[in-house]
Amino acid sequence: MNERVAYLNGEIVPESKATISIRDRGFLLGDAVFDTTRTFGHKIFRLEEHLDRLFRSLKYLRIDPGMTKDDLANLTMQVLEANLPLLGDDDDYWVTQRFTRGSGISQEDPSTFKPTVIIECLPLPLKERARLYRDGLAIVTPSIRRTPPEAMSPRAKMNNYINLVLADLEVKGQNPDAMAITLDINGNLCEGMGSNIVIVKDGAVLTPREQYVLAGISREVTMELAEKEGITVYQKDIDLFDAYTADEVFVTSTSFCVCPVSTVNGTGIGTGQVPGPITHQLQQAYSDLVGIDIVQQYLRWL
């Protein structure tokens, strides 16, 4: 076997056979939810928290998964184990579960819909992103605003990312190496596609309030580690003034864990050291927690 497999509606199939109908609402409307964890040293990380969050997304969209969290955990482990033999020693996987509302008999009667269920693995882009880990991210805030919670909650992880796709297109139209972090509807720092932003100021760590962002598990882990390290953590409205005058800025995401930021809108952050001391401290604590050196996992590709 040299092809990855995926779970699709009750079967394990080669990934190339894992396709969905053009009538699936997950495709037509983005009417679907998902969650993604990753492995560290081939071991899955915080699966339970991810499934809790996935079930909250399902509840928000009123999709009945038709299975329990335990069922889903077991299926996830099956898919992962089937795919591990294809993974290089230094590589790791993203592991994703996804439920669409399905494609029922009639558009008029939602009770006939049956969800489409997918579980799959994808190798992390460690090589492609290694340079960012070394040099720091260039963050740019686009002019469009993050969709406000009164229209759609960012806390449910759903197949509706155009708002963040537009943010990326706007930013990369000026600087293909930059990463978009949106502002929320009030002009406060918000989030990027799959990434949370964190600011270090006067020895404390600040990140946007959970109501406006998808509260990433990596963000949560980082906040827990910061508190264990004796660093005060605030969830509050932070804005461009905070970013420009911060001592350090970093981004958390499932793949990046903790990745330093070197500039925000072209303004160098703090003293210019990448990573700054607290970012470095949190990267080490993260590495200790997950059992591999998260920085070296990227930097070895340079």
Add this chain to the structure above:
Amino acid sequence: MNERVAYLNGEIVPESKATISIRDRGFLLGDAVFDTTRTFGHKIFRLEEHLDRLFRSLKYLRIDPGMTKDDLANLTMQVLEANLPLLGDDDDYWVTQRFTRGSGISQEDPSTFKPTVIIECLPLPLKERARLYRDGLAIVTPSIRRTPPEAMSPRAKMNNYINLVLADLEVKGQNPDAMAITLDINGNLCEGMGSNIVIVKDGAVLTPREQYVLAGISREVTMELAEKEGITVYQKDIDLFDAYTADEVFVTSTSFCVCPVSTVNGTGIGTGQVPGPITHQLQQAYSDLVGIDIVQQYLRWL
């Protein structure tokens, strides 16, 4: 042949073989655009305007379709003609073109993406909706607001409908027969999933400003017909006070053309006549334009 066919990336295939990869960004992110016209008496309607709008959606999302409007019109007609033999005499088709950003080699390099192209037909749900045509729609405004243009323009038709799915779930949670029409971020009447709202007041016709809605072709046709009939047309901010005190309310959509509304949030509209006189006049003008009786096409199913 007793299965409809679809165009998929250069080939005409049976619809059941028209599936897309679980790695397609159109699925993962809803990163795709589409447009849908319909046939009247098996003849396609205003294909050119629909393709113009589709190409504006492509431009907004910076997806290169890789073909001209003429190419796409020709392909569309091929797909339609292949499917017409399967259509009942009294039935008609929705006809849809869809472009996703595709699933490139790498998530990191957008230049490698190649769009997925789909063209397909689907019979209109005339029978399921016939009752609504006779009795009038029950419109309910949900508490969530339509995504504001500063986050994502409603004028591009994209695979990102969660905001309107949530609106529908909220409304149907109280009244399964009701139809959701959202309010915009300022509390003005906005739009439903694939439908525009129009209000008749003192002999004039009012509909929300184009900036806040997907300006449907049916809405545009109706406004043209109204002007031809000597009815003044306004695009302006209208709100619940306007709706509750309107003389008539109706909805336009590709499938409905012009469908009367009997209640808004449970308040009866005008004198209670369904359809009201101007709604009726516009239905007749619409029928004249498209060459079939749009009202009877629904009502014959009752």
Add this chain to the structure above:
Amino acid sequence: MNERVAYLNGEIVPESKATISIRDRGFLLGDAVFDTTRTFGHKIFRLEEHLDRLFRSLKYLRIDPGMTKDDLANLTMQVLEANLPLLGDDDDYWVTQRFTRGSGISQEDPSTFKPTVIIECLPLPLKERARLYRDGLAIVTPSIRRTPPEAMSPRAKMNNYINLVLADLEVKGQNPDAMAITLDINGNLCEGMGSNIVIVKDGAVLTPREQYVLAGISREVTMELAEKEGITVYQKDIDLFDAYTADEVFVTSTSFCVCPVSTVNGTGIGTGQVPGPITHQLQQAYSDLVGIDIVQQYLRWL
């Protein structure tokens, strides 16, 4: 005597004689403030806090009550005592003080206005609401938003309830058994007519920030009891995502004290148990505090 009495501008009169002029600004403009406490087992509850709040409302509207809090407390007790003989053993009263700006000699000279003062009692609708206590409330959020504090503070209790009347009409137009809880101007959960909403999540209790709601005395009592029970209490922005994914939801009000919620916009809350464990715990603590079983006081009517 078989008619309740009321205090009106210095006199105790039968309630049917307690009428006000059609020139009174409290009637014409809603230019009046009030506060309502209740009895438990025929004993008045937290009169002092209610009068403190009433005097803040008076200050906000710049109405000079012409008497001290002590005067008003004494008059209140007189009215209550005069009416207690008419109250069934298992019943209790709402007890209300109200001040209008009066109807002065001239609309042009406010210094000539003299307030109208009313104190009265009304039996609680225990029977009518008993079913809600057993089954849980069906909460629905209407599309109109709560009046924002920059237009009129919800913290002053005034004779201006149209915003909440409209909310109720909109909600009951779909479901006559539902109760409206508005969203605030930013789309966060706010309040209903005379009721506050509380959410239970991961063992903590959350309720909207005081700036956006009339901070009910029952809400305050419940928060105090929660803290005494070792439950963490947060006042913060909470939204529909929080509600749909909550473990429990309940409402506090002067009449209800603590009443469980079974659904929000048709979505079942938590496991479906009514009341949930923490709601139940707080009902018991409330009963202990006020000296009667608040749940049985309702349920005995079924």
Add this chain to the structure above:
Amino acid sequence: MNERVAYLNGEIVPESKATISIRDRGFLLGDAVFDTTRTFGHKIFRLEEHLDRLFRSLKYLRIDPGMTKDDLANLTMQVLEANLPLLGDDDDYWVTQRFTRGSGISQEDPSTFKPTVIIECLPLPLKERARLYRDGLAIVTPSIRRTPPEAMSPRAKMNNYINLVLADLEVKGQNPDAMAITLDINGNLCEGMGSNIVIVKDGAVLTPREQYVLAGISREVTMELAEKEGITVYQKDIDLFDAYTADEVFVTSTSFCVCPVSTVNGTGIGTGQVPGPITHQLQQAYSDLVGIDIVQQYLRWL
């Protein structure tokens, strides 16, 4: 007879007997609507338009008046005629109809409510306001904003005026002779208590959009007269920059008809002439229309 009479729920009674229950929702909640026209030379003005507007207010609040417009017009004329003998030759009346939702048997069952209906007359405060007509109004914009339409429409005339009462208190707290004109939620000029603001600029007349204000009949009359006089009329968003740089500013209201404004927030308007030429022209046209000299009716009291 030397007391005015009023209509109250089917009877004509002396005004001092026209009182309402302290249980009436029109009093408790301001749950009532009304409309007010006036006489000119003892003849009622535009009763039909006022009743149309009143019935829109009733529809908005879902109060069933229990009678037709014709019924109400007849009753109004009866009340007016009964009161005319008490009116001085140079005086005129405000004439008001008012419907509350009533005080039903139970707060829980709205179908049992029966509206309270009041029709009454009140002499215009011509003497008290004469000075303003001569010197021009001093307009001040308070810091609180007009209630936004997404909370409560200003177009329904209801017994809920606290927002405008607060505006007046704030303004008169600095300058007892000033008149409050609120800004709307976006900071545009809006309206005062019973008054609309109009700006003259480069020979055209501008007034706020109808969605944000109670579109007064006097405002409507003035706009009609302006158009007849060949003056262009715009309904649009206007703000403090427009007011400060206007050539003339005036206010319309049922009592004032057209009253000049001399200052806005202490800034003198235009050349300082009171009234300005276009204001004067419109006052004359108004006088011609109503058959009395509206300016002299005020100025004779000085």
Add this chain to the structure above:
Amino acid sequence: MNERVAYLNGEIVPESKATISIRDRGFLLGDAVFDTTRTFGHKIFRLEEHLDRLFRSLKYLRIDPGMTKDDLANLTMQVLEANLPLLGDDDDYWVTQRFTRGSGISQEDPSTFKPTVIIECLPLPLKERARLYRDGLAIVTPSIRRTPPEAMSPRAKMNNYINLVLADLEVKGQNPDAMAITLDINGNLCEGMGSNIVIVKDGAVLTPREQYVLAGISREVTMELAEKEGITVYQKDIDLFDAYTADEVFVTSTSFCVCPVSTVNGTGIGTGQVPGPITHQLQQAYSDLVGIDIVQQYLRWL
């Protein structure tokens, strides 16, 4: 004489002697207004309209200029004439009048302030900007929003440009050749530093509403010319969707008159032709009006 001169508080002085006190409020607070016109072929353009606008700015800031428009026009012509000998044949001047509130005896008593008055000339940067005229401007919308009118009207031209300076810094931090056009507080296209944006769509010309921008004289001239050429002109809310799908985009400013835009946020506009046909037509009409070829005046420097 080989140094330009300026008018400063009653005297004509060499520009190097034209300095202001560090106590001047125009410096400390930006408490000053100005206006700038230009010469075409050494002849001043529309001085009267510029002075009208300047006097509106003075009125808005309540600065008494201490002189009439005629006085100021005469002084302006004196300064211009004194400086014309220093101007190359192919060059032209910006000509600016500026009034600060001055630096009075005391910060506590504004009546003691006496305005500082400056009139000066500066050669246009024709050479530096010639490339932009040929290639078209690269417009980028920054993430910060234009100051909303409810905080400070953009229609008064004042020494307070930090909002637009920040916009420029943000944009040039990514692309030093780009020009910032802000979005307004609602996310609509607004203005840049001294420049207005115009969009061509389906043969009509659209530009943001005057309330949100400094309505430039060049913008006004261009709109007048468009109407003379039979092109429909709209002032309305326009947004990024409009810009991305426009046929042509251009910018108007005192120096540029009409300068084509090639990209907005990196998206090519229309067919890519610079200038587009309507932009070209308006440049020609502008040249005819002002008596010199405005395009060649720039392009000759390449």
Add this chain to the structure above:
Amino acid sequence: MNERVAYLNGEIVPESKATISIRDRGFLLGDAVFDTTRTFGHKIFRLEEHLDRLFRSLKYLRIDPGMTKDDLANLTMQVLEANLPLLGDDDDYWVTQRFTRGSGISQEDPSTFKPTVIIECLPLPLKERARLYRDGLAIVTPSIRRTPPEAMSPRAKMNNYINLVLADLEVKGQNPDAMAITLDINGNLCEGMGSNIVIVKDGAVLTPREQYVLAGISREVTMELAEKEGITVYQKDIDLFDAYTADEVFVTSTSFCVCPVSTVNGTGIGTGQVPGPITHQLQQAYSDLVGIDIVQQYLRWL
């Protein structure tokens, strides 16, 4: 020597020679930052904190000061020492550093700009403000809103004060003795020109969140002192309801330190005692900290 001196771009000059070019961007655009501390008993106060804040302002505006904080501290002390001989025993100085972006060779190339640097002293207006210290300030909230952070952060101290100048003009147009405290874009209490507002309620001290105001050093000192005195301090959204129902209100600023407020929009605060007990306690603590009696320094002038 009987004239104060100032530092200007490398030189110490008499203040009357300290002038800046009319081409300086600090003048033309207000493109400059500054900070102001004061002396107490001729000793400079918290210079380090002020310079930290100044360097944050420089960072926000991307102006390179061209010197270190130590350099600037030394220069500041030189200027102060040179000016102290001119200061009366009972007087004290404001001490200000200011950096403009300068006036470079070309408007097109920012890299050529060289900052203008000014350091100067100004005696405090103790006599003019003494009355306010005794009687309490009359605070009025104007109708215009403070510039929102998404347009320009209030946390950078820049030469752009028109928003607050307009606020003052609006307020003083009604009451020349009143002081303007703006509301923020959401209608919460914000700040005045160089002053912060603080509210005392139920023994705690509340002040607006730092994101919306320039967090004054005096505000910070007062909060530190309050905490040392065992008074709880909250930074939170506070509004007019809070102000009207507060027990005490006071203002902090560099000159005032802690100055009592007697009325807000004409409503008397608390019991009317000026200063209230907690305001008095904080004035004493402030006096102890700075080594002079801050109250007597003002009151001795009466």
